[in-house]
Amino acid sequence: MNPVAKTTRRVLTRRGVVWLGQTCNLRCRFCYFQTRIEAKDHPEHPFMSLEKATSIVDTLRNHYGNSAIDIQGGEPTIYPGIEKLCAHCAEIGLLPTLITNAVALNKREACQGLKDAGVRDLLVSVHGLGKNYDDVVGVPGAHKRQMAALDHCVAVGMPVRFNCVLTNSSLPHLSAVAELAKSVGARVVNFIAFNPFEDQQKGERSREDVAAYSEVAPPLVAALDILNAAGVEANVRYFPLCQVPEAYRRNLYNFQQLPYDLHEWDYASWSWTDMKPQRMRDGGLSPLISLRQANFRSPMFRADPDYLTRGDISGEDEYRHSALIRAREHCGYKYAPACDACGAKGICDGFHGDYAAFFGFGEARPIAADSPVDDPRHYIGSQEKIVEPEDAGWAL
Numbered sequence: 001m002n003p004v005a006k007t008t009r010r011v012l013t014r015r016g017v018v019w020l021g022q023t024c025n026l027r028c029r030f031c032y033f034q035t036r037i038e039a040k041d042h043p044e045h046p047f048m049s050l051e052k053a054t055s056i057v058d059t060l061r062n063h064y065g066n067s068a069i070d071i072q073g074g075e076p077t078i079y080p081g082i083e084k085l086c087a088h089c090a091e092i093g094l095l096p097t098l099i100t101n102a103v104a105l106n107k108r109e110a111c112q113g114l115k116d117a118g119v120r121d122l123l124v125s126v127h128g129l130g131k132n133y134d135d136v137v138g139v140p141g142a143h144k145r146q147m148a149a150l151d152h153c154v155a156v157g158m159p160v161r162f163n164c165v166l167t168n169s170s171l172p173h174l175s176a177v178a179e180l181a182k183s184v185g186a187r188v189v190n191f192i193a194f195n196p197f198e199d200q201q202k203g204e205r206s207r208e209d210v211a212a213y214s215e216v217a218p219p220l221v222a223a224l225d226i227l228n229a230a231g232v233e234a235n236v237r238y239f240p241l242c243q244v245p246e247a248y249r250r251n252l253y254n255f256q257q258l259p260y261d262l263h264e265w266d267y268a269s270w271s272w273t274d275m276k277p278q279r280m281r282d283g284g285l286s287p288l289i290s291l292r293q294a295n296f297r298s299p300m301f302r303a304d305p306d307y308l309t310r311g312d313i314s315g316e317d318e319y320r321h322s323a324l325i326r327a328r329e330h331c332g333y334k335y336a337p338a339c340d341a342c343g344a345k346g347i348c349d350g351f352h353g354d355y356a357a358f359f360g361f362g363e364a365r366p367i368a369a370d371s372p373v374d375d376p377r378h379y380i381g382s383q384e385k386i387v388e389p390e391d392a393g394w395a396l
């Protein structure tokens with residue numbers, strides 16, 4: 001595998017994302033696209049043509065200047081033409097990652113084919129282990145196939161990173177997932193709070209799957225200890241900053257911190273690919289939109305008639321504004337009454353939108369600070385993050 005460097009320098013990500021269609025070979029209980037995966041007649045269900053996907057990735061490279069891309073399905077490894085799409089991305093300088101459950105890569109030649117097509121790495125969804133994993137993804141034997149795929153990745157030299165969603169079912173496995181990451185040489189592990197995003201905003205979430213923050217924190221911290229000690233980059237997405245001891249806040253990424261993670265998505269291009277026409281098989285593409293224009297669609301910034309032309313708003317400000325829109329308007333995050341006394345409120349998203357209905361706001365623990373923290377990089381600035389060799393020229 002290529003050597004990677006590490007840095008505490010924080011720069012804005014240049015990674016885009018494309019959704020090929022919500023067609024999948026698993027049925028994860030916590031999937032953000034659960035309804036669209038199940039409904040074959042949903043306009044976002046079928047895979048789009050290779051031609052349309054190619055137009056989208058060309059736009060990400062040529063208009064938005066992205067240099068990497070996360071390719072998602074549904075499940076991208078079962079997309080007909082995935083190798084052609086990846087080869088095209090690699091050729092135009094948009095280094096491809098597949099966000100995948102990897103169960104279809106239980107044959108070594110499938111893994112080798114992606115490697116030969118120029119896939120830079122796989123972001124493998126490891127939401128638990130053994131029968132527990134099979135139960136949560138709804139397919140018997142899925143864990144065994146995923147483990148075979150990871151073996152093939154090691155054998156063919158395909159770098160991997162892990163995603164793990166923090167549900168009740170995965171919590172007992174977090175340390176084992178961390179150990180697995182060590183054993184297969186995963187470069188990064190992302191723990192992702194179970195969010196009320198997309199289809200999960202439609203009443204699908206229940207106490208059966210959603211864990212309280214105070215239930216998540218102990219096994220999460222234990223897993224972070226394993227990864228931090230092993231030098232594996234570990235990130236926790238969408239978790240209130242006060243819910244872990246201060247030493248672990250460098251690992252926490254709320255919406256304001258995400259643009260400083262090189263493996264996360266560029267809010268500018270994401271604002272465009274997130275539009276329905278770019279997520280459906282049928283129809284053409286939307287007109288291009290800048291991040292400032294996307295922000296101006298929100299009531300939060302539309303109230304300022306000069307927003308589009310103001311010279312005192314920097315590029316980083318635009319990303320921060322987008323973060324506020326995503327947390328407050330798109331995902332309905334809320335602050336507890338106690339958050340008003342918190343020194344980190346300015347860089348924290350607060351609690352998930354439906355969280356108080358499950359558990360109340362009693363877990364909020366305002367962070368003491370001499371003066372309010374206002375830099376999103378305040379905690380993450382001390383985290384060592386990896387930089388792939390291809391990004392060294394601008395990210396180190």
Ligand code: SF4
Nearest residue numbers: 240242339342345348
């Ligand atoms: S703003 Fe609220 S949720 Fe966030 S760290 Fe402070 S007390 Fe916790």
